[in-house]
Amino acid sequence: MKSGNRFGSSVGTQTLLLTILLCAVIVISTGMGYIRIPPFEVVRIIVSKACGYEKLVEGIDHIFPYVVVDVRLPRILTAAIVGGGLSIAGAIFQGILLNPLADPYTLGISAGAAFGASIALLLNIGFLGIYSVPFFAFIGAVATLFFVLYLSSFNGQISSNNLILSGIIVAAILSAGISFIKYVADEHVSIIIFWLMGSFGSKTWVDVFLTLFFVSLGFFVFVFFARDLNVMSLGDRSAASLGVETNRVRVILLVTASLVTAVCVSVSGIIGFVGLIVPHLMRFLVGPDNRKLLPASALAGASLLLCADTITRAVLPTEIPIGVLTALIGGPFFCYIFRQRQIGRTIG
Amino acid sequence: MGFAIEHIVFSFGSNRVVSDLSLKMEPGRFYGIIGPNGCGKTTLLDLLVRNKKPESGTLKYKGKALDEYSRKNLAKAIALVPQDFYISMPFTVTETVLMGRHPYVPRFGAPSSNDLKIVSAVMAETGTEQFACRHVTDLSGGEKQRVVFARALAQDTSVLILDEATSNLDIKHTLSLLSITERRVRAEGKTVIAVMQNLNLAALYCDYLIFMKKGQIAAHGDIDDVFNEENIEDVFGVESKVYFEPYSNAKRVVLKK
Numbered sequence: 001m002k003s004g005n006r007f008g009s010s011v012g013t014q015t016l017l018l019t020i021l022l023c024a025v026i027v028i029s030t031g032m033g034y035i036r037i038p039p040f041e042v043v044r045i046i047v048s049k050a051c052g053y054e055k056l057v058e059g060i061d062h063i064f065p066y067v068v069v070d071v072r073l074p075r076i077l078t079a080a081i082v083g084g085g086l087s088i089a090g091a092i093f094q095g096i097l098l099n100p101l102a103d104p105y106t107l108g109i110s111a112g113a114a115f116g117a118s119i120a121l122l123l124n125i126g127f128l129g130i131y132s133v134p135f136f137a138f139i140g141a142v143a144t145l146f147f148v149l150y151l152s153s154f155n156g157q158i159s160s161n162n163l164i165l166s167g168i169i170v171a172a173i174l175s176a177g178i179s180f181i182k183y184v185a186d187e188h189v190s191i192i193i194f195w196l197m198g199s200f201g202s203k204t205w206v207d208v209f210l211t212l213f214f215v216s217l218g219f220f221v222f223v224f225f226a227r228d229l230n231v232m233s234l235g236d237r238s239a240a241s242l243g244v245e246t247n248r249v250r251v252i253l254l255v256t257a258s259l260v261t262a263v264c265v266s267v268s269g270i271i272g273f274v275g276l277i278v279p280h281l282m283r284f285l286v287g288p289d290n291r292k293l294l295p296a297s298a299l300a301g302a303s304l305l306l307c308a309d310t311i312t313r314a315v316l317p318t319e320i321p322i323g324v325l326t327a328l329i330g331g332p333f334f335c336y337i338f339r340q341r342q343i344g345r346t347i348g
Numbered sequence: 349m350g351f352a353i354e355h356i357v358f359s360f361g362s363n364r365v366v367s368d369l370s371l372k373m374e375p376g377r378f379y380g381i382i383g384p385n386g387c388g389k390t391t392l393l394d395l396l397v398r399n400k401k402p403e404s405g406t407l408k409y410k411g412k413a414l415d416e417y418s419r420k421n422l423a424k425a426i427a428l429v430p431q432d433f434y435i436s437m438p439f440t441v442t443e444t445v446l447m448g449r450h451p452y453v454p455r456f457g458a459p460s461s462n463d464l465k466i467v468s469a470v471m472a473e474t475g476t477e478q479f480a481c482r483h484v485t486d487l488s489g490g491e492k493q494r495v496v497f498a499r500a501l502a503q504d505t506s507v508l509i510l511d512e513a514t515s516n517l518d519i520k521h522t523l524s525l526l527s528i529t530e531r532r533v534r535a536e537g538k539t540v541i542a543v544m545q546n547l548n549l550a551a552l553y554c555d556y557l558i559f560m561k562k563g564q565i566a567a568h569g570d571i572d573d574v575f576n577e578e579n580i581e582d583v584f585g586v587e588s589k590v591y592f593e594p595y596s597n598a599k600r601v602v603l604k605k
Contacts, residue, residue, distance in 0.1 A: 098436040227455065231447050233437040237430045238496070241397050242503070243423030243451035288437035 083305025090275030116140020141262030197321030198269030356405030380554030448502030
């Protein structure tokens with residue numbers, strides 16, 4: 001009953017390898033930047049802070065713990081969590097919409113978030129301090145989701161085609177709205193454009209815990225319904241006859257995945273491609289079974305987005321927007337993998 | 349005790365597709381539903397598996413209203429082989445057939461040795477084991493349909509519903525799969541309810557035929573009583589000749605241009 005020759009012998013091995021990879025990426029990128037800190041000292045600082053064991057940091061430059069804990073880790077962990085969140089949301093959207101081209105933004109979530117953020121930036125709304133823009137982005141994303149769900153449901157049934165179509169229509173309207181806001185924004189226009197392209201600059205521990213909470217909540221909901229989602233790839237009629245409450249599962253997963261996306265977008269701006277390519281790549285490696293795909297996507301997505309963020313933060317001479325970088329690196333890489341796979345399929 | 353359908357009605361918007369339909373179906377029989385396109389055959393099957401709910405009328409299985417079953421218990425009693433067999437994710441054939449055991453495996457549990465035994469038996473029986481490790485997305489239409497059929501057999505239910513389940517199969521595999529289901533009717537007392545387009549295949553396998561026309565039953569009864577020129581003309585509006593063919597030991601219909 002082996003399911004073919006797939007990478008790694010079991011879920012355990014794959015998860016372990018990807019976890020080790022993620023930890024290594026976190027430690028190495030924390031050491032990188034204007035002030036270089038050796039990886040071993042990074043580990044000592046993190047362990048000493050986590051356990052409250054002060055002795056471990058003896059002999060380390062006294063500014064290092066501050067740089068690691070207060071400056072770099074919040075940004076690094078937020079990037080990793082957002083990467084994981086966008087990837088699992090992407091895996092869920094692809095599974096629900098039965099469409100491998102779906103991503104967390106397919107239903108217009110990004111356009112909604114962007115519209116909300118643009119309004120906050122245009123009107124210079126600041127009643128929530130630095131959280132005003134994320135809050136408006138979140139509201140925009142959630143409102144868009146419910147409007148799309150409303151548009152695409154008939155007689156209590158929601159079909160994938162209706163969802164995709166409604167998402168595209170709503171996104172198109174919102175994009176026009178954003179263009180209009182940019183047009184009337186005058187001196188604010190650069191702020192809006194920069195926010196839309198995404199950034200992890202100046203993230204705090206509040207951002208870390210906020211995203212961690214929502215992304216892990218989403219992860220548990222996704223894993224709970226992972227097997228139902230597998231069965232739903234047989235189509236609605238088959239899935240229902242196999243005992244899956246298709247409509248209920250679909251709505252729960254859509255709303256949860258959209259909330260995860262909305263939280264990610266509101267802290268980081270719009271970061272494309274991660275949610276599309278990571279689930280794809282992981283499906284090549286671990287297969288389409290969502291019980292394996294979700295943990296693999298979460299860990300790989302976290303590593304990938306963190307690497308990208310570290311490149312813009314510590315490797316490039318000037319920081320470029322992370323959303324631009326993920327598309328510039330991710331796009332061609334995806335083309336290459338996709339091409340290889342097509343060739344492999346026709347020969348094999 | 350099988351299905352008891354009483355006065356069910358179903359519409360798509362203002363278009364009535366099933367109107368005031370009543371029927372009883374007993375276990376241990378092979379039922380065939382035949383009728384022209386758009387006469388409500390697939391809708392009737394959808395009502396039987398509770399994919400759709402009737403606007404009025406009652407639908408009972410084993411004396412209990414279909415609504416009172418949980419989805420999972422219904423899935424342990426009734427399996428469906430749908431018309432369309434599109435599978436969107438590259439699962440292997442074995443993984444897909446194993447999905448037939450979905451209602452029996454606890455949410456976070458692994459399939460039991462019994463589940464695996466049933467799956468490998470079904471795959472051997474249907475000849476799908478020869479492509480066990482291939483991805484379903486890479487199979488031909490006919491091969492996919494055999495996998496979907498095997499998946500429903502793995503569900504091991506007392507009722508098996510076939511919605512034109514052999515439409516893409518060559519004649520050899522059609523006979524083989526229908527014979528597999530027929531054996532389950534004869535030996536294990538299961539019920540098969542099959543929507544069929546090929547009248548001669550229906551005559552070959554079914555014990556009991558239900559002729560449908562415009563959302564209603566035009567005629568129903570044992571195959572010997574209802575499989576005749578009058579009913580075929582009434583339902584399909586074509587002239588034909590029906591006779592007993594000793595070679596196949598079944599009735600046969602022939603048509604002319």
